[in-house]
Amino acid sequence: MRWGIVGFGWVARDYMAPGIAASGGTLVAIADPSPMAQASAMSGGILAYDTVEAMLADAALDCLYVATPNNLHADPVRAAVAAGVPVLCEKPIAATLDDAETIGAAVTGHLYGTAFDQRHHPAHRAMAQAIRDGAIGRPIAVRIVYACWVDPTWSPSSEGGGCNWRADPAAAGGGAVIDLALHGLDLAAMLVDEPLDRLHIDLQRRIHDYPVDDGGILSGRTAGGILVQSHVAYNCPEVLPRRRLEILGEDGLLVATDTMGQTEGGTVMRRCARTGDETALPFHTALSPFAAQAAAFAAAVRGDAHDFSIDRDLSLMRLFDAAYTKARSCL
CATH class of the missing domain: 3.40.50.720 (NAD(P)-binding Rossmann-like Domain)
Structure with a gap:
């Protein structure tokens, strides 16, 4: 290819x-x-x-x-x-x-x-399959923390300073929330196999001196009543815990640590709601979400079945834009 x-x-x-x-x-x-x-x-x-x-x-x-x-x-x-x-x-x-x-x-x-590379991460695919197989019973809520540190002068070292378009409202369309939150919203819908139909956003410009948000809290629910909560940020020091995904169900809890992001690996644990026992959920730890995404798109190009959908992505963008526009008016 x-x-x-x-x-x-x-x-x-x-x-x-x-x-x-x-x-x-x-x-x-x-x-x-x-x-x-x-x-x-x-x-x-x-x-x-x-x-x-x-x-x-x-x-x-x-x-x-x-x-x-x-x-x-x-x-x-x-x-x-x-x-x-x-x-x-x-x-x-x-x-x-x-x-x-x-x-x-x-x-x-x-x-x-x-x-949306996070929907292709092997850990997240394994979690979606476990949910379909009944590993946690009926899902109740999805909770996400996805944060990093992006200050006004941030840039990959090889590119030099002063080129952080992600903090430019015209180039990016916003700040931390438009950059990070859509990954989690798309992922939440994929994990529980239900689209979001309600969304509220609160923004902050708490730490960094630039014209966009440096953090936000999103809360919503799916069409079937599953709650979704996401904290995303550009103001979280990267030595702190900042990448966590939880799916709560009536029979248990799935917790993914350090799977949200560009790299492979991380861990996924299932905790039983009856006994409290924890077991690891196996997945391909050496496969990055970008490699999995490239493979999936190449397969779609060859004519294989796939889950890429502009209609689904536009529906999410419309829901997000309405909530984000309202939130920015209060920032």
Whole structure:
């Protein structure tokens, strides 16, 4: 499977590119106007282009991964559709709901996926299967903590300082909440196999001096009445516990520690509601969510059954946008 990447920043370079290789694919080309990004790609024998149009015209791609800043997703997605190339686009779909709706209309009838990599993490897939198998009885609540430290000057060291577009409201569409929370909301719905139909958000700008939120609490419920709670933040020191996922059921509790994030591994434990006994839930600890996601999208390109859905992702974006817009008016 021949992949191209638009936007060769740290996530694409350090996580998706290795994920493509681990899935059996080949990253053949990138499109990024940055000389640093192009030099990084070419040092690994990867073709580098200034524009996605040039890359699509020349590189004979099977699929495309879009990892630009959020406000720049639409043009590469439309270019991929025009070229007939399946496209996997980073979350959120776009920085604004209007742009997300535009992308949704553009990809009608075309293979498109939003890169919610957490739904592909082997630990989370194992938890979803355990829930389907009745390991905790009827689910009652999903509780998430997903936090990190992103200050105003944050940047991957190889890119230098001053390029933290994630704290730029125009480029990102918001702050910590739009960056981190959608992963958890999508994951919660996947785990319990029910869409969210209610959502409330409270925001804070507590620690960092930038124009976006540095943390938030989200609470909601699914169509069937399962409660969902998520604390996401850019203001949590990374030596502290900051990645935890719990699914409470009438017969037990599943607890995942250090599975939320870009890397492989972590642990999942099941605690019995009757005895209190704990048992480990096995999963593929050496497979990263990016590798699993790349494999899943490649399988979809080959025509296999898949769970990528623009309709589902747009429904979540609409629900999120309504709650986020209201929350920002009170920040």
